[in-house]
Each structure stands twice: as structure tokens, then as C-alpha cells.
Amino acid sequence: MNIRRQALKETAGMSFSIRDDGEITIVNVDGELIVGNRQELKANVLDRLERGDRKFLIDFSESSYIDSSGLGVLVSLSKKIREAGGALRLAGLNEDLRTLFELTKLDTLFQIADTRAAALADF
Amino acid sequence: MAADGVSKVLIWSARDEVSWQLARLLEQRGARPEIVRTASEWGGRSPDLLFLDLDLERDGTEVRAAREAFGLACEIVALVDNHSFEQLLPALAAGVGDYLFLPLNPEEVGLRWERHASGRGGTRARRGGLHEDLSLEFASRPDLLQAVISEVVEACERLAFSGPRATLNLRVALGEALANAVLYGNRQDPEKCVRVQAELRPGEVVVTVTDEGEGFDPSRVADPTLPENLRRSHGRGLFLLRSLADDVRFNEVGNAVTLVLRG
Numbered sequence: 305m306n307i308r309r310q311a312l313k314e315t316a317g318m319s320f321s322i323r324d325d326g327e328i329t330i331v332n333v334d335g336e337l338i339v340g341n342r343q344e345l346k347a348n349v350l351d352r353l354e355r356g357d358r359k360f361l362i363d364f365s366e367s368s369y370i371d372s373s374g375l376g377v378l379v380s381l382s383k384k385i386r387e388a389g390g391a392l393r394l395a396g397l398n399e400d401l402r403t404l405f406e407l408t409k410l411d412t413l414f415q416i417a418d419t420r421a422a423a424l425a426d427f
Numbered sequence: 428m429a430a431d432g433v434s435k436v437l438i439w440s441a442r443d444e445v446s447w448q449l450a451r452l453l454e455q456r457g458a459r460p461e462i463v464r465t466a467s468e469w470g471g472r473s474p475d476l477l478f479l480d481l482d483l484e485r486d487g488t489e490v491r492a493a494r495e496a497f498g499l500a501c502e503i504v505a506l507v508d509n510h511s512f513e514q515l516l517p518a519l520a521a522g523v524g525d526y527l528f529l530p531l532n533p534e535e536v537g538l539r540w541e542r543h544a545s546g547r548g549g550t551r552a553r554r555g556g557l558h559e560d561l562s563l564e565f566a567s568r569p570d571l572l573q574a575v576i577s578e579v580v581e582a583c584e585r586l587a588f589s590g591p592r593a594t595l596n597l598r599v600a601l602g603e604a605l606a607n608a609v610l611y612g613n614r615q616d617p618e619k620c621v622r623v624q625a626e627l628r629p630g631e632v633v634v635t636v637t638d639e640g641e642g643f644d645p646s647r648v649a650d651p652t653l654p655e656n657l658r659r660s661h662g663r664g665l666f667l668l669r670s671l672a673d674d675v676r677f678n679e680v681g682n683a684v685t686l687v688l689r690g
Contacts (some may be wrong), residue, residue, distance in 0.1 A: 339606050340569045371602050372663035373610075380660040398596045407670050408663050409652040 358390035365396030383409035439482030487521030588690020612638030642681030
């Protein structure tokens with residue numbers, strides 16, 4: 305039950321980590337990308353974009369759930385990164401998450417790699 | 428009320444106003460509840476039905492202590508408010524079979540008493556494994572959504588069906604219905620509540636989410652998968668809900684949605 309309590313707290317924040325791999329900015333999503341924390345992800349990525357980062361990889365290997373508002377934030381970030389001349393890749397979607405992207409046809413909008421390594425090699 | 432299945436009722440709360448109100452409501456229905464403020468006051472009591480105020484509760488500790496002292500035959504009903512809501516999941520895991528929201532609604536208290544007195548209470552129904560109704564009401568706060576979703580999905584896995592139909596279809600569809608209710612129906616007004624009523628039986632879950640908003644016309648929501656809408660950042664919630672549930676029905680006003688999912 306402690307795990308669940310922690311997950312509940314995470315909806316208020318602290319569920320992302322960002323690190324650099326050369327010129328690529330890697331964002332790890334731990335847990336869920338949902339209405340309670342989507343703005344945190346958006347603010348972090350836009351902050352990096354303003355500071356000049358242009359290549360972004362969002363890794364969902366540790367994530368099990370994205371709701372429609374989370375999908376919406378990814379669409380919004382994709383647009384802003386593209387307008388700035390950058391590129392966004394997604395990686396590590398499990399079967400359930402892939403189903404959500406396919407249902408909403410967002411798999412046609414994003415470049416999605418099976419693994420982080422494959423996404424990094426694709427930039 | 429002839430309490431065939433329940434004869435000894437104990438209320439455990441450090442809040443006198445809660446204890447006395449509940450005791451009065453139960454007495455009106457023929458029960459003779461006793462009240463304790465601390466575990467040291469349990470004495471040799473052996474209640475059939477315990478009302479436990481979750482304001483006392485920390486991670487299921489008190490529930491486990493009560494379960495150990497009173498045995499499996501004792502039905503435990505949690506008393507929960509928005510402040511103690513976070514304690515509900517640990518309490519359910521530790522052995523609480525049912526719960527009532529504070530402030531107490533006399534009609535709800537009456538219904539629960541009828542159920543428990545006739546032996547159809549929460550954990551008893553679960554032991555039978557046949558059917559269960561869940562009724563949940565929470566303030567319009569996005570940070571509460573995941574706890575509510577988990578509660579319903581866990582009940583579904585226990586009583587109705589498991590696998591991706593529970594962890595993907597129900598979880599996402601219910602999540603979208605709840606998010607719509609909190610964000611758009613009640614506009615995150617914490618004074619307004621969202622009500623969740625779920626019927627769970629083997630192979631099927633029927634869950635209704637009701638908000639206090641003015642409702643909307645679901646037929647006017649655009650298809651987000653059309654090429655011209657694909658790059659929009661909003662408008663996928665209702666689509667996901669409809670895609671993942673077996674049946675979706677709105678009431679006439681548009682402030683209540685009923686989802687049907689089958690395993």
C-alpha cells in the first residue's frame with residue numbers, strides 16, 4: 305500500500321527526470337502522465353527548449369499510464385518543438401500505451417521507437 | 428429493525444460530534460451502539476459491526492488491530508472525509524469492508540445499517556463473490572482521481588474480471604469520465620463533488636460518474652482521429668472513453684455518464 309500512496313503523491317509532481325546525452329535531452333517519465341502532472345512535464349520541456357535544446361527523447365519505459373490530457377501535452381510539445389526547428393522522439397511504450405496511441409491515431413503523428421537506444425540512434 | 432445478523436455495534440472515533448451523530452442515527456433504526464474514543468477503551472467488547480473513524484487511521488494499523496482483536500466475523504465500516512481520504516486504500520487493504528462519507532447522510536447510514544444488519548455488508552458480500560455495489564463521493568480535486576480509479580479497478584479484478592480489460596479499458600475509460608467530471612463538469616470547484624456508483628458482478632462492471640455541472644452535449648464533440656483534428660491538444664477523452672467501454676450512456680442533461688464494461 306505504501307507504493308500506492310507514493311503514486312498518489314507523485315501525481316502532484318516529482319515524477320520526471322531529465323538528463324542530457326550529448327545534444328539530446330532525455331526525459332524519463334516515472335509512473336503516470338496524467339492530468340495531475342502533465343503541466344510539470346510541459347514546463348520542464350519548454351524550459352529546455354527556451355534554453356536552446358532542440359533534440360528531445362521522452363522515455364516511457366517506467367510508465368504504465370497516459371490519459372488523454374497527457375496525450376494532449378505530448379501533441380502540444382511536438383508542435384512547439386517542431387516550430388523551433390527541433391525533433392521529438394518517444395520510446396519505451398508498453399503494449400497498453402501503444403494501444404492508446406493507435407486508437408487515437410497518434411502513432412501516425414509521433415516517431416516512436418521500441419527502445420531508448422533505438423530512438424537515440426534515430427536522431 | 429430486527430438485527431438478525433448484527434447485534435453488537437461499536438463506534439470508534441475521537442471526534443465526539445461524529446460518534447454522537449452516528450449513534451443517534453443508528454439508534455433511530457433500532458441499534459444500540461457503544462462509543463469508544465481509544466483502543467484502550469475496547470475492554471472485553473466483541474462487536475459484530477465496528478464503525479472506525481479514519482481520522483484515527485495510519486496505513487491500516489488501527490484496522491489490523493481491530494481485525495486481530497475482534498476477528499473476521501466483525502464487519503468494519505470506515506468513516507471517511509476529504510481529509511482522511513488518503514487512508515481509505517490502506518484501510519480497505521487491511522480489512523475494511525465498507526465505508527461512509529462524512530458529513531453523514533442519514534439515508535446512507537440507514538441503507539448501510541440495513542445491509543449490514545441483514546448480513547449483506549461489504550466484506551460479507553465480497554466473501555460471497557457474487558455482487559457488490561460501490562458508492563464513492565469525492566471533492567473535485569485532480570490529485571484524488573488515481574485513488575478512486577484504483578479502488579474501482581481493484582474491485583473489478585476481485586469481483587468482475589481481470590487482465591487488460593480491467594487494467595487498460597476500465598482504467599482509462601473511467602479515468603477519462605472522472606477527469607471530465609472534475610475538470611469540465613465541476614471546473615475543479617472543491618465545494619462540488621463527483622459521485623461514482625459501480626455495480627460489479629462476475630463478467631461485468633456498470634459504473635456511473637455524476638458531477639454537479641451543467642452538462643454538455645456529447646454529440647457535439649469532434650472526432651479527434653480525423654486528419655484535421657489530429658494535431659489538436661484537446662478532445663481525446665470522450666473518444667477514448669467510447670473506444671474502450673462496451674457501452675456508454677449519458678443522461679439527458681449530460682452531467683452523468685454510465686460505462687458498461689464486460690470481461
